Amino acid sequence: MTKDEVRQYLEFYRDLGVKSVYRRQASAPIERAAEIRTAPVPQITASSPQLTAPPKQIVVVPPLEPAHDNLLKIMEDIGECKRCRLHEGRNRLVFGSGNEQARLVFVGEGPGADEDAQGLPFVGRAGQLLTQMIEGTARKEGIPLSRPDVYICNVVKCRPPENRTPQPDEMEICGQFLYRQLMTIRPKAICALGSTAAKALLGTKDGVTRLRGKWQQWRDIPVMVTYHPSYLLRPYNQNAKKEAWEDLKMVLHYVYD
Numbered sequence: 056m057t058k059d060e061v062r063q064y065l066e067f068y069r070d071l072g073v074k075s076v077y078r079r080q081a082s083a084p085i086e087r088a089a090e091i092r093t094a095p096v097p098q099i100t101a102s103s104p105q106l107t108a109p110p111k112q113i114v115v116v117p118p119l120e121p122a123h124d125n126l127l128k129i130m131e132d133i134g135e136c137k138r139c140r141l142h143e144g145r146n147r148l149v150f151g152s153g154n155e156q157a158r159l160v161f162v163g164e165g166p167g168a169d170e171d172a173q174g175l176p177f178v179g180r181a182g183q184l185l186t187q188m189i190e191g192t193a194r195k196e197g198i199p200l201s202r203p204d205v206y207i208c209n210v211v212k213c214r215p216p217e218n219r220t221p222q223p224d225e226m227e228i229c230g231q232f233l234y235r236q237l238m239t240i241r242p243k244a245i246c247a248l249g250s251t252a253a254k255a256l257l258g259t260k261d262g263v264t265r266l267r268g269k270w271q272q273w274r275d276i277p278v279m280v281t282y283h284p285s286y287l288l289r290p291y292n293q294n295a296k297k298e299a300w301e302d303l304k305m306v307l308h309y310v311y312d
C-alpha cells in the first residue's frame with residue numbers, strides 16, 4: 056500500500072468514529088506480531104461498497120525494527136503511550152530496568168500496584184522474591200551476579216485494572232516494544248516468568264507446568280519458562296518454589312558458566 060492509500064483507509068475509519076485499529080491475531084507470539092505491516096485492502100472511493108460494509112480487519116502500523124535501535128529510542132517511541140486501553144488506568148508506564156547489555160533478561164506479565172506507583176518493574180513483594188531468587192541462587196552456585204546485571208521487563212508496560220491478565224490485543228500491541236527490547240539487548244537467554252510471558256514469547260497455550268524445566272526458543276535465543284514469583288508467594292506452592300529454583304539454576308549456569 057502507498058502512504059496515500061493507508062491515509063485514505065485510516066481516514067475512512069476515523070470518519071466512522073473508530074479511533075484505533077489493529078490487526079488481531081490473538082495467539083500470535085510477539086515475533087509474529089512485530090512482523091505485521093499493513094493488510095492488503097482495496098482502494099476506497101465514495102462509491103465503494105465498503106462504505107456500507109466496512110472490512111473488519113486492518114492493520115496498523117507498529118514501529119518495527121529501526122536501524123541502530125536501542126533502549127532509549129524505544130522508550131522515546133513509547134512516549135506517553137495510548138496505543139491500548141491499559142493507558143487509561145496507569146499512573147506510570149513501566150518500561151523495564153537493568154543492564155542494557157545483559158546476558159539474561161527476565162520477562163514478566165505486567166506491572167502491579169507498586170510498579171505502577173514507582174515506574175519500575177518487579178519492586179513489590181513478587182519483585183523482592185525475584186531479587187532473592189536471582190541473587191540467592193547465584194550466590195549458592197558461586198556465580199557473581201546481582202539484580203542490576205540482568206534486565207527485567209514485562210509483556211505490557213501499563214498496569215491492567217485489578218491486576219487482571221493482559222488481553223491478547225493488549226499483549227500484541229505492547230509486544231512490539233518487548234520485541235524491540237529483546238532484539239536490542241540480544242541476551243544469551245530469556246527467562247519467561249509465568250504463562251502470560253510464555254504465551255507472548257512462544258505463542259503457546261501450554262501452561263508453565265508443561266513448559267518449565269526444558270529449553271524453549273524465541274528466535275535464536277533459548278527461553279526458560281518458570282513460575283511467576285507472585286504465584287510462588289502463595290503458601291501452598293512450596294513445590295513450585297523448588298522447581299523455580301531448579302529452573303533458575305539451569306538458566307544461570309547456561310548463561311554464566
Ligand code: SF4
Binds near residue numbers: 142
Ligand atoms: S500497555 Fe503498552 S501499548 Fe498499552 S498503553 Fe501501555 S505502553 Fe502503550
